[in-house]
Amino acid sequence: MYRTHTCGELRIQNKANKVTLAGWVQRIRELGAMTFIDLRDRYGITQLVVDEKSADDVKKITSELGREFVIRVEGEVKERSSKNTRIDTGDIEIAVENITVLNKSDLPPFTIEDNSDGGDDLRMKYRYLDLRRNPLKQALALRHKMAQEVRKYLDSQNFLEIETPYLIKSTPEGARDFVVPSRVNAGEFYALPQSPQTFKQILMVAGYDRYFQIVRCFRDEDLRADRQPEFTQIDCEMSFVEQKDILSMFEGLARHLFKNVLNVELDNVPQMLYADAMKYYGCDKPDIRFDMKISEITELVKNSGFSVFDNAEYTGAICAKNCGAYTRRQIDELTEWVKRPQIGASGLIYIKLGEDGIKSSIDKFFTTEQLQKIADKTEAQNGDLILILCGKKTKTQSMLGSLRLELGNRLGLRAVNKFAPLWIVDFPLFEWDDETQRFYAMHHPFTSPKPEDVNKFYSNKNEDIGSVNANAYDFVVNGVELGGGSIRIFDRKLQQRMFEILGFTPEAAESQFGFLMNAFKYGAPPHGGIAFGFDRFCAMFGGSDSIRDYIAFPKNNSGRDVMIDSPSPIDNVQLEELSLKVDIKKK
């Protein structure tokens, strides 16, 4: 060992001990004949002192040190004259008796401080330097802790952690697969899993009863901000369970994590119907840290002579508490906000319940009495502000949902240290896509219809099929979907019907999922499961919106790892061995 202690562990009790430390030079301060060095390692920072009484070679080496040099020092623990209460080692310092430079450092391209002066690109390229900063160290330590606690809980519940293969088979349904050419089987390809879905179902057929895995998944999607081509899931599956058993088991997991990682006691986790989430929050992942539900007022405002409302399929309102005194300018600002292309509203209507009575931008068309009815519907009181949007139903609900979140931000109703989890249940089984004129599975093709909807599932009317609900559920915290799952189909006939609805020919279903359909012939048990986005779960616990800081080596928005400069061309010998030719079409 190059050290007797870490840079985070010495205390006043160690006074007069002879110690050896090793680490990085964080900061050097010279005060007259004295030099103070902050020595840093993963565990903390310890102050070193070199002064006029120090040996000549110690002084000489010290004078040549630079930031991020790796050094080893021997010395005696002394009590500091002026203590630093902000760090755990702040009571002591080391009087250096011996110093060795283990490795020099060039001047880093940005400062290794909590708030670095480096831009995103630079910090990605020098990720090893960025990872030295406290916020990233804390993020990865949090992730480690989360992973251990996930396993502790699931192990205690008799789950087995079972590794499923990464070299599997390409299945075009869903997102795009990354593929891996096989050299031994020329012209053939493996695919990297988008999730271990079929394998965990196979494990249930095999009788493993309770499975989990913290597992990497891969999706070759066009990247958006904060999407990664590889990401990590907590993947789980159980047999002989109904939906309520899964919700209760994984509410238990969430409770365990909140308690053991954040020391937060969760209240009971409420359940909300998907239909209610859309109706009251305009999205399927409502942030219920604050109320401000959407109220439909379509019927209240119809036939008022105000053509905008008269022609709208849907009119909805939200009530911003205590915002009745909003100025013209503040309301204009909100109007501009909803008119941005990301939201796409054509305008915003308001009703203010001020001290001087009810005022609105639609006074011309509505009596005070009518406006009061709207106020009653939205449960607005004196001093509140009502905001109204109208148009196509789903789209307008979604806009109101976005406006609600924006108001939540502006009003400080979305504190990062407050957690409001809930389950969304009873999702539709299918989404209809107008462009391709077909149904897509809202969750995935293995999700079971609700037993009471099985007749509609076998109907040949699109209307019936579209109204089938699924035994599917999402786990949502603070407006972020952290996990989702479903009770699976375990009946071969039902699964065949599902593939049929999704437009698979029997041959395509057989070639892609034949192994699962075959497995269902040999005694498949009822089963269901869930998967949590682990990166996002960690970011949520860390109080961050961005997953990137919670991944040690993330890729940028073009899917590149700029530190190692990958992807990159490979040589022709490799291509030939793989029986491949690169063939770039001009676009």
Next chain:
Amino acid sequence: MYRTHTCGELRIQNKANKVTLAGWVQRIRELGAMTFIDLRDRYGITQLVVDEKSADDVKKITSELGREFVIRVEGEVKERSSKNTRIDTGDIEIAVENITVLNKSDLPPFTIEDNSDGGDDLRMKYRYLDLRRNPLKQALALRHKMAQEVRKYLDSQNFLEIETPYLIKSTPEGARDFVVPSRVNAGEFYALPQSPQTFKQILMVAGYDRYFQIVRCFRDEDLRADRQPEFTQIDCEMSFVEQKDILSMFEGLARHLFKNVLNVELDNVPQMLYADAMKYYGCDKPDIRFDMKISEITELVKNSGFSVFDNAEYTGAICAKNCGAYTRRQIDELTEWVKRPQIGASGLIYIKLGEDGIKSSIDKFFTTEQLQKIADKTEAQNGDLILILCGKKTKTQSMLGSLRLELGNRLGLRAVNKFAPLWIVDFPLFEWDDETQRFYAMHHPFTSPKPEDVNKFYSNKNEDIGSVNANAYDFVVNGVELGGGSIRIFDRKLQQRMFEILGFTPEAAESQFGFLMNAFKYGAPPHGGIAFGFDRFCAMFGGSDSIRDYIAFPKNNSGRDVMIDSPSPIDNVQLEELSLKVDIKKK
């Protein structure tokens, strides 16, 4: 929940309880009007009874059951009249009051018993049925337990589990990479990691101090029996350590696993020089469950007029205790064994120390006195058998090593429940390859030369370079290498020299490992690590030679997953999106 209890938990104390169980029909026996069903789940087997008093529909459904049907039963726990002491639930049975078939099963293609009648290929294709058998269930449960205990130990030692990327960069040094074409970056490829080696070193540069990961690794090698294209490693790295610190830390891990998984207390783990392993055991992973060391007798037998010895570079002998009475036939058998192409000896010479004096196949050339000298050298005593091979030194040592293991097998000296771990240390840094006329790294290009050999490392004489020893070590148990690692180079100049010796141009070194060399500019700490083959570690603990049973979904010897039928062709749209063409050359 479909059940109140599992099939493994009911005991006599549950007598008279009303319970609900769910599981698979393992066996049906009819005895007159009574039907006994063994109901199986992951946790055990419970006996169900249907008799003449049972309701008609229960009798009817029971009469239609088949093997591997999934059923749910309600009934009362009764004490058995004839108890089964071989299973934990053997005191009770369930008098069935209600029975539901949850899913039927076709007749399985092989029996789901501890010893199945299915061949390897069939069992691979129906892996989900094979996985229902006890030996595989136990193997995967053992693997789960191992993984949890590995994490428990390393977490307690302040290691952080950090996930490294799977989509990295192809580096032709070492085994062949699997590559992943990038769609977004046309003509470019990621590679799947052969190990997270460079990333864990980068994490040390980033100051993470102690890292581990149970991680999948990929090698596109021509498969041999019991090699898998994807396999799992326990991957670890530490900073500010010397070799002895690493050995002691991971001896601790081994001790923890043996104790907590197998309840075996390990003695101290001895260390053996690589040179001694080759000299005394003819291989770098000696099985020291038994002694039978190799003795070199080259000088004792030279110039005897026996040309075979006279012309041999090396002659060596092993002594098989108490085998002095081996018959002609037994010795012929051993002779045939060493002459097989896998061993490749041209013959086997013996000396028997029997009751009627010393007898040998070389009596013509050696006096009894000379033979006695050989016996003394090998520490043979009356009743023992000495076996002798000669030829090129390394090859002959290796043959003697193989013969030693074979004798160990025949003499029952290699019990699976006995464990003899050891460290092999001081490996050579390089291997010379005659074919390509260059040095290869024996461990990998990041392994540090021993400090005392650094001068030879900079020499331009191949003889010097070839004699450089490495700070490298292997962890060996019962003749199996379970892990290996090294102290790494952390000096940029030393690393450059390493690449130079391995025949990299500066440009190639820069393009493949530039990020690591750059990282070394900014304060790399001294560091080292180790990686254990997790599949093999599990197989060793399970008492098996084969890793395949310890992997849920292994591939066959052609790298195929025959259950899902992968790899497989992908469609042209996918290929076009990836800017690739399949181009199979006739061979």
